[in-house]
Amino acid sequence: MTATLFDPRTLLAESRLGVLATIKADGRPQLSPVTPYYDAEADVILVSMTEGRAKTINLRRDPRATLEVTSADGWSWATAEGVATLTGPGDDPAGPEVEALVDYYRRAAGEHPDWDEYRSVMVADRRVLMTMTVDHVYGASLR
Template sequence: MDLTDALTWAAKRKHGVLITIRSDGRPQSSDIVYGIRDGLFEISVTNGRAKTANMRRDPRVVLHLTDPATWSYVSFDARAELSESTKRAGDATSDLMVDYYAAVAGEPHPDLGEYRQAMADEGRLLVRLTPTGAVGQVH
């Protein structure tokens, strides 16, 4: 499947399943919400999650998107890059998270101070996935 066509299809959606690799080689899946910016998928995660530990150890992932109503799906092979965790409201990662929220929600958060503090309290970080290939069928 052409990667550009797959990204165009994915840009009209925002829910998917992120598949990472456990330390024993088995797949681990997580429902996620994503945004796309400059051809990269962006996902918000926290430090304590299995998917975060898995991506730190092995950045190879699959992002699987589906549209059951049209019997369409695309699975992206990708490489993950993780930002630093948000340590305080107003740090560089907090800025990334503000941009991520606006991209996914389609509008800025109504209380940026509250949102930035929540990102710090949760130790949120941004994952950027660089797609390297795509398979699937789009109807």
């Protein structure tokens, strides 16, 4: 029997659902389900989030973050640790903060059917783009 090598970065790239851990003011973890996009070339993870939510507040205070993803069957997992930078929220639908969210959407999901509507919603919802530089990755495949 030949053993296959497991690369946790491959699972990061394939996953569109994960759990983001940030650090609360009292030091305990805050866990949030997110839709991550892993850019393997830049070795960063992108997540769209809303200003004022716990994860955003936590990252503004302490930018350390951890993201975990699992395979669809639950037998493999990958964890990425790093430092996050937040961009936004923007108040101009044509501004650079919103353009960063447009780029994230295109990379993660393709073309939106109405970019003007998307840009307006990003401003109205006070959306923020998290860019986490990946410092360390680990994981396992149990099959």
